[in-house]
Amino acid sequence: xxxxxxxxxxxxxxxxxxxxxxxxxxxxxxxxxxxxxxxxxxxxxxxxxxxxxxxxxxxxxxxxxxxxxxxxxxxxxxxxxxxxxxxxxxxxxxxxxxxxxxxxxxxxxxxxxxxxxxxxxxxxxxxxxxxxxxxxxxxxxxxxxxxxxxxxxxxxxxxxxxxxxxxxxxxxxxxxxxxxxxxxxxxxxxxxxxxxxxxxxxxxxxxxxxxxxxxxxxxxxxxxxxxxxxxxxxxxxxxxxxxxxxxxxxxxxxxxxxxxxxxxxxxxxxxxxxxxxxxxxxxxxxxxxxxxxxxxxxxxxxxxxxxxxxxxxxxxxxxxxxxxxxxxxxxxxxxxxxxxxxxxxxxxxxxxxxxxxxxxxxxxxxxxxxxxxxxxxxxxxxxxxxxxxxxxxxxxxxxxxxxxxxxxxxxxxxxxxxxxxxxxxxxxxxxxxxxxxxxxxxxxxxxxxxxxxxxxxxxxxxxxxxxxxxxxxxxxxxxxxxxxxxxxxxxxxxxxxxxxxxxxxxxxxxxxxxxxxxxxxxxxxxxxxxxxxxxxxxxxxxxxxxxxxxxxxxxxxxxxxxxxxxxxxxxxxxxxxxxxxxxxxxxxxxxxxxxxxxxxxxxxxxxxxxxxxxxxxxxxxxxxxxxxxxxxxxxxxxxxxxxxxxxxxxxxxxxxxxxxxxxxxxxxxxxx
Numbered sequence: 143x144x145x146x147x148x149x150x151x152x153x154x155x156x157x158x159x160x161x162x163x164x165x166x167x168x169x170x171x172x173x174x175x176x177x178x179x180x181x182x183x184x185x186x187x188x189x190x191x192x193x194x195x196x197x198x199x200x201x202x203x204x205x206x207x208x209x210x211x212x213x214x215x216x217x218x219x220x221x222x223x224x225x226x227x228x229x230x231x232x233x234x235x236x237x238x239x240x241x242x243x244x245x246x247x248x249x250x251x252x253x254x255x256x257x258x259x260x261x262x263x264x265x266x267x268x269x270x271x272x273x274x275x276x277x278x279x280x281x282x283x284x285x286x287x288x289x290x291x292x293x294x295x296x297x298x299x300x301x302x303x304x305x306x307x308x309x310x311x312x313x314x315x316x317x318x319x320x321x322x323x324x325x326x327x328x329x330x331x332x333x334x335x336x337x338x339x340x341x342x343x344x345x346x347x348x349x350x351x352x353x354x355x356x357x358x359x360x361x362x363x364x365x366x367x368x369x370x371x372x373x374x375x376x377x378x379x380x381x382x383x384x385x386x387x388x389x390x391x392x393x394x395x396x397x398x399x400x401x402x403x404x405x406x407x408x409x410x411x412x413x414x415x416x417x418x419x420x421x422x423x424x425x426x427x428x429x430x431x432x433x434x435x436x437x438x439x440x441x442x443x444x445x446x447x448x449x450x451x452x453x454x455x456x457x458x459x460x461x462x463x464x465x466x467x468x469x470x471x472x473x474x475x476x477x478x479x480x481x482x483x484x485x486x487x488x489x490x491x492x493x494x495x496x497x498x499x500x501x502x503x504x505x506x507x508x509x510x511x512x513x514x515x516x517x518x519x520x521x522x523x524x525x526x527x528x529x530x531x532x533x534x535x536x537x538x539x540x541x542x543x544x545x546x547x548x549x550x551x552x553x554x555x556x557x558x559x560x561x562x563x564x565x566x567x568x569x570x571x572x573x574x575x576x577x578x579x580x581x582x583x584x585x586x587x588x589x590x591x592x593x594x595x596x597x598x599x600x601x602x603x604x605x606x607x608x609x610x611x612x613x614x615x616x617x618x619x620x621x622x623x624x625x626x627x628x629x630x631x632x633x634x635x636x637x638x639x640x641x642x643x644x645x646x647x648x649x650x651x652x653x654x655x656x657x658x659x660x661x662x663x664x665x666x667x668x669x670x671x672x673x674x675x676x677x678x679x680x681x682x683x684x685x686x687x688x689x690x691x692x693x694x695x696x697x698x699x700x701x702x703x704x705x706x707x708x709x710x711x712x713x714x715x716x717x718x719x720x721x722x723x724x725x726x727x728x729x730x731x732x733x734x735x736x737x738x739x740x741x742x743x744x745x746x747x748x749x750x751x752x753x754x755x756x757x758x759x760x761x762x763x764x765x766x767x768x769x770x771x772x773x774x775x776x777x778x779x780x781x782x783x784x785x786x787x788x789x790x791x792x793x794x795x796x797x798x799x800x801x802x803x804x805x806x807x808x809x810x811x812x813x814x
Contacts, residue, residue, distance in 0.1 A: 143547040145573055146608040148794045148801075150546070151601055152176045155539040157513055158455025159208065160523050162506035163215050167191055169511055169536065170209035170218065171523055173198075174454050180790035182454060186220045189536060191525060196537075199233060200240065206231075207455070208252070212327070213259040219243070221250060227287070230262060230325065244325055244332050245281035247272065251320070252344055252393075255327070256351050262325045263345035263354050266334070267318040273337055305366045308704050309749040309782045322356060322374065335374055336381060342372065344393040348401035352376055353426065355404060357392045358383065364707070371406070373426055384428035387411075388421060394445070398463045401425065405469060407444050407461060410435070415620075415629030416592045417443045420461060420471070420484070438490050439625075441473035441482050446622035448479055448499060449588040450615065451598035452520050454787055457502020457513065470505055470528070474623035477566045479596045481510060483528070493530045497553075499598035511536070515598045517551050517568075519543065549573045549607035551597065551615075556649040558619070559641035563628060567595060567616025569650045573607045580657040582685075582808035583612035585647050587665030587672045591620040591634035602785065602797065609801045611662075611808065614650045618642035634668065640676060659685070660808045664800065666690035666785060667751055671729060674759060677740065678732025686807035688741040688800050691782055693751045694729040694759040702752040733762035739771040741803040743796055745780035745788070771807070775799050 154176070161170040169191055174184040186199040186206045199220065200206055207228075208221040216235050221228040222242075228249040232241050244250050246266045253264035282290065299306070299314045307314050320341045325332040335354075336342045346355040354374040360383070361368050371386035388408030395406035404425045410417040410433065419435040435443065445460035460472035468485030470493065479500045481493040493510065494500060501521050503512035508528045515521030520540045526533040551568035558565055572581050584606055588595055594617045603613045617624065619642050620634025633639060651658050663684050665673045670692025677687045693699055699706035740763060744756035756774055763772040777784055777792045784792060 143545055146546050146548070146601075146604050148605070148797055150542075151794050151797070152180075152790050153540075153542055154452065154520060154601075156182075156452075156454035157521055157523055157537055157539055158453070158501070159457055160502070160504045160511040160513065161209055161211060161458070162504050162509060162511045163211050164213065164506065165215060166506050166509045169523070169525075170211065171537070172207050172209065172455050173539065176790040180792070182787070184455065186218075188218070189523075191536065210253075210255060212255055213257060217259075217327075219253070219255070219262065221253075223249060225249075229281075230264060232327070241329070243327070243329065244323075246323070246332065247280040247282060248318070250323075254345055254347060256347050257349055258351055260327055262327055263335075263347065264323050264325060264332075265320050265343050265345065266323050267320050269317055270319065270339070303362060303366055304364065304707065305704075307749050311749075312747040312779070312781050313749060322354065335379075342381075344391060345374075346392050346395055346397070348425070349397050349399070350401045353401060355392050355395065355397075355425075367705075371404075371428070375426075384423070384425065386421070386423055386428055387431045390418060394459045394461050396459065396461055396463045396469060398422075398469055399465070399467050405434070405461065405463075410443065410626075413626040415626050415631055415633075416622075417626055417629075418445070419443045420469070434484065435490075438484075440492075441475050441480075441490055442623045442625070443473060445472045446474050447590060447593040448474070448501075448596045448598070449590065449593040450586075450595045450600040450603070451499055451501075451515060452601055453501055453513075453515075458504045460502065462503070462505045464505070464528070465507070470503070470510070472500060472502065474594055474596070477594060477596065477617060477623060479598075481512060493528065494526070494533075495530065497597045499596035517597050517599055518548050520599045547573050547608075548604055549575075549613075551603075551613075554616070554646070554649060556616075556646045558638070559645040560638070563619065563624075563642075565616050565618060565642045565646045566624070567614070567646055568597070569653065570603060570607050570613040571655060572610045572612055573604070574610065575655070579655065581610065581612050581655055582660035582662070582804070583614055583650065583656040584804055584808075585643065585661065585663040586613055586615040587643065587663065587669035588615070588617070588621070589665065589667030589669045590622070591639070591668040592622050592629055594621045594623040602800070605797050605801055606804065609805055611804060612650075612656050614647055614656075616643065616646040618646070639672070640679065643672070643676070644680075662686040662688070662804045662808055664688040664690065664804075666692075667782065668693065670694075670751070674729030674736075674740075675727070675732070677738040678729055678735050681735050681737040684738045686741075686804050687738045688743065688803055689729075689756070689759070690743045690796075690800070691745060691748055691751050691784065692729070692742065692755060692759065694755045695731075696728050698758070699751070699755065702754055704749040730758045730762050733759070733766045736763065736767060737770055739803070739807045740773075741799060742772070742774045743784075743799060744774070744776055745782060745784045745792075746776050746778045747780060748782045748784070750782035773803075 156174040159172040177183040184207045186209045188197045218233040222231045230243040251265045322335040357369045358372040371384040410419045421431040423431045501513035513521040523536040549570045618639040670689040673689045742756040760774040
């Protein structure tokens with residue numbers, strides 16, 4: 143067996159978006175690979191669950207994604223084309239015919255079938271000045287698109303709102319607005335249901351086909367990103383806002399059994415930390431909402447964010463009805479990501495069990511199809527019954543990993559430094575390990591901070607292990623998945639989180655194979671912030687550090703980041719004062735104390751933690767500590783998602799810079 147290499151990242155096949163057929167005998171999913179230019183190319187695959195035979199839809203065509211079955215199973219829909227140009231296509235099972243259903247000027251994003259299969263609701267974007275042109279059948283030719291893109295590239299952006307930039311947009315928002323449309327599944331012109339300045343997105347059909355629930359964003363100023371629930375009445379063509387307290391969006395919402403009740407994911411206003419839970423309201427009137435998880439324990443809300451796993455693509459909603467009065471949902475507890483079931487009669491019960499990470503799932507009748515990964519296996523699809531029994535593997539991608547010498551993480555639980563809680567995480571030995579020897583180690587800190595490390599495959603950890611280093615990673619206070627007290631508001635930014643990291647690291651060193659004099663630290667986003675704080679606060683402990691897309695100055699982030707000012711329900715003045723009060727403890731203010739060789743890795747188009755955050759740290763170190771090695775590497779065209787969904791060329795260079803920095807400054811001789 144050989145060791146993992148940087149170029150192996152190009153070989154990864156990412157599985158996502160599973161969709162069971164109405165009869166439960168077949169499944170659709172998306173397989174994504176890296177193209178020759180390092181970008182992502184997606185294909186829709188059709189798997190026979192009885193024979194194992196797989197077929198790729200349009201194998202030689204353009205990139206395809208977002209597959210779905212028609213309610214009767216006779217047709218398959220999917221999006222085809224480049225982002226910004228994707229249209230809904232239909233594949234007729236009988237006859238094998240492909241047809242393009244929509245011809246929207248700027249393509250289609252999310253869509254969903256009506257319950258009777260006669261219509262498809264979708265989202266499409268356009269600009270205000272295009273509203274009067276008639277958007278239903280205005281597919282642009284290649285020449286028209288080239289001219290339009292040239293015009294848009296040179297157009298100035300006039301800013302009058304707070305939310306004028308976004309990391310997902312790689313910069314300035316250009317004025318496009320998302321609206322709802324409706325297409326006849328038998329063909330013919332599509333039509334827009336909404337217009338105007340309020341954007342609408344993420345349609346969800348009621349079981350009787352009369353209503354389409356969706357997300358609207360009618361607010362301005364500090365509430366601009368705050369969503370509201372809207373209900374479109376297909377009988378009379380009216381759209382109205384519904385009172386839904388703590389609503390977070392209809393993308394993760396369902397009608398559990400009938401058109402009279404609606405369940406959505408929203409904030410738990412009473413929880414100390416950030417927690418999202420299911421709320422139920424009556425429709426079509428709305429009004430008083432019920433927190434369905436008020437007395438629930440043994441899980442952490444719905445779909446807390448997982449970090450440190452190899453994934454690309456989308457999954458169905460993490461909240462799906464059970465066909466009666468309950469629902470299945472994704473959640474986490476004590477570092478495990480699982481599928482759970484909720485019913486009013488029985489409360490919450492886990493459906494899946496074991497050490498793994500569930501990426502997402504789709505329910506049909508008494509079957510669950512889900513993506514599952516482990517620390518030694520990139521996620522594949524699995525099938526089980528809704529009672530959790532008879533699990534079997536459906537897909538077999540990334541077989542090349544069987545020839546790679548990997549390091550398996552060892553679970554560790556350590557009392558926090560103040561004795562108030564237990565810290566959970568893992569320790570990985572080098573891939574080539576000899577008993578009795580001591581090795582350098584890297585403390586890897588997750589971002590968020592309200593995320594958690596799952597037991598999943600993460601290329602960065604395995605690459606460090608392949609280069610001869612141990613890896614230590616854990617969930618300090620502020621992480622998700624350990625109860626509301628554990629991630630109480632603000633604790634991530636206080637001393638407790640740093641103490642938790644060091645208590646866990648000390649326990650890892652006590653295992654005997656880590657050299658305490660050769661320890662490095664790294665992390666991305668909030669993890670990059672903590673990396674810089676640790677080497678500023680404890681300059682003698684770390685021999686090397688790598689800050690990835692780091693936040694280094696909370697005061698300037700208020701104005702430069704896409705959400706530096708954004709705290710729902712608060713005025714801006716107290717937020718600004720709070721951030722300015724933190725400046726004395728932010729990394730850039732500690733530059734004079736840092737003696738640790740520091741590498742800064744940052745995307746050029748990062749608007750979550752903007753590039754100037756890395757530049758401030760770099761300039762401060764060069765100016766104040768010129769004798770300390772410091773290096774800044776900027777990746778063109780990459781945003782905050784660089785290490786998760788960035789171009790393969792950028793990801794590989796990022797890994798190379800990170801690993802070689804630690805090899806150099808932790809005095810690591812490469813394994814033979």
